[in-house]
Amino acid sequence: MTPNLNYINKISGEDISFRNKLIDIVKREFPLEKEEFLNNYNNRNYPLSSKNVHKLKSKINVFGLDDGYAIAAKFEEELKSNKHDSFSDFVIILDTIENYLKEI
Amino acid sequence: MLKCIIIDDEELARAIVEQFCSKLDHLEIVSKFSNALDALKYINDNPVDLVFLDIHMPELNGFDFINSIKKPPHIILTTSDQNFALNAFEYKCIVDYLVKPVNLPRFIKAVAKIEVPNAQSETKRGEETNELYVNIDRRLVKIHIPDIYLIEAKGDYINIKTETKNHIVHATMKNIESKLPTRLFLKVHRSFIINTKKIVDIEDNSVLIKKEVIPVSRSNRPELINRLNLLN
Numbered sequence: 107m108t109p110n111l112n113y114i115n116k117i118s119g120e121d122i123s124f125r126n127k128l129i130d131i132v133k134r135e136f137p138l139e140k141e142e143f144l145n146n147y148n149n150r151n152y153p154l155s156s157k158n159v160h161k162l163k164s165k166i167n168v169f170g171l172d173d174g175y176a177i178a179a180k181f182e183e184e185l186k187s188n189k190h191d192s193f194s195d196f197v198i199i200l201d202t203i204e205n206y207l208k209e210i
Numbered sequence: 211m212l213k214c215i216i217i218d219d220e221e222l223a224r225a226i227v228e229q230f231c232s233k234l235d236h237l238e239i240v241s242k243f244s245n246a247l248d249a250l251k252y253i254n255d256n257p258v259d260l261v262f263l264d265i266h267m268p269e270l271n272g273f274d275f276i277n278s279i280k281k282p283p284h285i286i287l288t289t290s291d292q293n294f295a296l297n298a299f300e301y302k303c304i305v306d307y308l309v310k311p312v313n314l315p316r317f318i319k320a321v322a323k324i325e326v327p328n329a330q331s332e333t334k335r336g337e338e339t340n341e342l343y344v345n346i347d348r349r350l351v352k353i354h355i356p357d358i359y360l361i362e363a364k365g366d367y368i369n370i371k372t373e374t375k376n377h378i379v380h381a382t383m384k385n386i387e388s389k390l391p392t393r394l395f396l397k398v399h400r401s402f403i404i405n406t407k408k409i410v411d412i413e414d415n416s417v418l419i420k421k422e423v424i425p426v427s428r429s430n431r432p433e434l435i436n437r438l439n440l441l442n
Contacts, residue, residue: 113311117226124229131222160266161220164290164310168222 107199109169109206133207136165140200147193156185159196166199169206174199212284212326213257216242217249217275218264223288223310227262230317236326241429246270250278252429255383255400258283260324265289276301284324288312342389344370344379353377356394359408360419361386363401398426398434406437 111129118125143158163178177199181192214237218224224242231237240258243249247270249261263285265272272289276282282303287294290310298304306320342358343350357372363383370377370386379386387397397403398417402424410418415431417424426434 117229117311117314121229128222128225131225135221157266157268160290164220164223167290168311 107171107173107202109171109203111210112170113168129210132165132168136162136203136207139165140204143200147190152185152188152190156182159185162200166203169203171199171203174202211236211238212259212324213238213240214260214262215240215249215252215258216262217246217267217272218262218288219244219267220264223264226312227288227317230312230314231262233314234318234321237321240433246272246275248429250275253279253283256397257384257387260284260286260321262286262288265291265294273297276303286320344377344381346377346379351377355390356405356407358390358395359405360422360424361395361403396430396434396437398424398430400427406434412438 114125114128114132118128139158139162143155143162146152146154146158159178159182163175163182166174166178177192177195181190181196184190184192214231216224216227216231216239218227221244224244228239228242231239237260240256241249241252243252246263246267250270252258253261261283263272263275265287266289270278272287273294276285282301285301285304287298287304287307288310289307292309294307298307305323308316308320340355342353342355344353345351353370353372357374358370359373360371361383362369362371364378366380367378368381368383368386370379383397383400383403387395387403390403394405394407395403396406404417404419404424408419410420412418412426412434415426415428417426417434
């Protein structure tokens with residue numbers, strides 16, 4: 107499960123400044139969204155955590171992580187019923203993206 | 211030309227939709243919002259033809275937003291959730307449903323479903339005629355549109371200021387705006403519409419029209435700057 111920039115590259119075409127703009131945005135937005143999710147989860151606010159996961163889900167998609175998206179979708183539903191079996195798997199996805207963002 | 215707004219709490223999503231809109235000549239982004247409440251205020255005071263709308267947002271979600279508007283414009287939903295697709299088509303105003311991450315061909319296909327107002331219907335907005343008739347004391351008074359330099363909201367009335375005379379008329383800003391040519395007039399604040407040809411200068415958040423300093427709201431400033439023939 108390795109994140110990639112295929113989607114961002116595809117929609118940017120040869121527009122390098124737009125590509126860089128998108129990368130800058132995601133580098134700024136992603137850690138904040140992750141932090142907000144973890145805060146809500148640690149405070150056992152599962153309904154709000156579910157909304158956070160929903161938002162993160164689209165970022166996971168942007169990085170081409172199809173399996174990750176499926177885990178996020180499952181976890182989002184679990185949280186709505188106060189379940190969290192997929193928590194660890196979901197956090198692995200977030201950490202993977204976070205590390206990737208530090209490299210690019 | 212379709213006047214569009216983007217409502218999405220994700221900056222990344224707003225940037226992508228904005229970029230896609232820039233590829234199509236008949237779309238004009240007039241404003242972007244990170245929450246639906248601000249967009250609701252904007253849409254009540256400004257003409258909008260098309261809204262790119264996220265569903266999951268804090269405070270007011272996409273469907274709440276649509277339900278809050280008396281006569282919603284065309285809506286294209288943008289969401290990372292496919293589960294709402296069926297709900298979406300219960301609304302006549304929703305023309306399509308884009309699942310994130312959105313790609314350009316699918317975006318173009320969605321926008322193509324909307325009929326673009328033709329040149330003939332544009333003339334309804336005062337493009338063809340230079341005259342505007344207003345009802346004052348049971349008389350229909352003719353105003354030469356290019357002479358108008360400023361329109362100011364005053365409660366239930368508007369003050370139409372021309373080179374020679376001011377006319378106080380019982381009307382809304384939305385109503386008068388729909389009668390004026392967009393190439394000349396621009397709403398720069400919820401209480402002010404200016405004739406852009408009468409601008410003397412612009413400073414930060416205000417514009418000088420004749421001798422009057424008019425505030426420019428943050429959401430309307432980009433459109434004002436877009437209209438200028440800027441040297442640098």
